[in-house]
Amino acid sequence: MTVLSIRKVGDPVLRQIAEPVTVFDAELHQLVDDLNETLAGSRGAGLAAPQIGVGLRVFAINPDLPGNEIRLDHLINPGLEFPDDDEQNGPEGCLSIPGIYLDTKRRMNVVARGLTKHGDPVQIVGAGLLARCIQHETDHLDGVLFIDRQDPEGQERILATLREAAWADTRIQLSPH
Numbered sequence: 001m002t003v004l005s006i007r008k009v010g011d012p013v014l015r016q017i018a019e020p021v022t023v024f025d026a027e028l029h030q031l032v033d034d035l036n037e038t039l040a041g042s043r044g045a046g047l048a049a050p051q052i053g054v055g056l057r058v059f060a061i062n063p064d065l066p067g068n069e070i071r072l073d074h075l076i077n078p079g080l081e082f083p084d085d086d087e088q089n090g091p092e093g094c095l096s097i098p099g100i101y102l103d104t105k106r107r108m109n110v111v112a113r114g115l116t117k118h119g120d121p122v123q124i125v126g127a128g129l130l131a132r133c134i135q136h137e138t139d140h141l142d143g144v145l146f147i148d149r150q151d152p153e154g155q156e157r158i159l160a161t162l163r164e165a166a167w168a169d170t171r172i173q174l175s176p177h
Helices: 026-042 128-141 152-164
Strands: 046-048 058-061 074-081 087-094 097-107 109-115 121-127
Touching: 026 046, 026 058, 026 074, 046 128, 058 128, 074 128, 087 128, 097 128, 097 152, 109 128, 121 128
Parallel strands: none
Antiparallel strands: 046 058, 058 074, 074 109, 087 097, 109 121
16 A cells, blocks of 8 residues: 555646546555555545546545444445435535635535445445535545635635645636536
């Protein structure tokens, strides 16, 4: 397992729609292991494959997130359903946008269906922080960052701040998706 570099906002891979996984082999197992190791090293809640430069529909989540009763640490080719209209609004951050936390509206409850690295079907029912994490990581697979979920004024303020950050790529823009 390897701790990999996390791509920062402005990197084009973060704006691309990730491809579905079709082959469940040793290379995929290594990707899942690398995602988990990198996530553990960063002490985050979740990490999507595009954040380490891999354009596949895979993400890792911290298995210790509240509500993760099956303690699953990854999901492949996720599909989301929302069992109700309840929403939450709270602080959200991103390993690809270090040091920035913004109140972000998300659905309170989610049902995520996908596959394990062995190709077995799995379902995660999440609420609160777990639901937020699953939605955030699925957004990464669709080329969407949490800054895209801000109102237009908030987006412009955060983009201006990011463009001035020493670590930021000057190509930062909102999602085309």
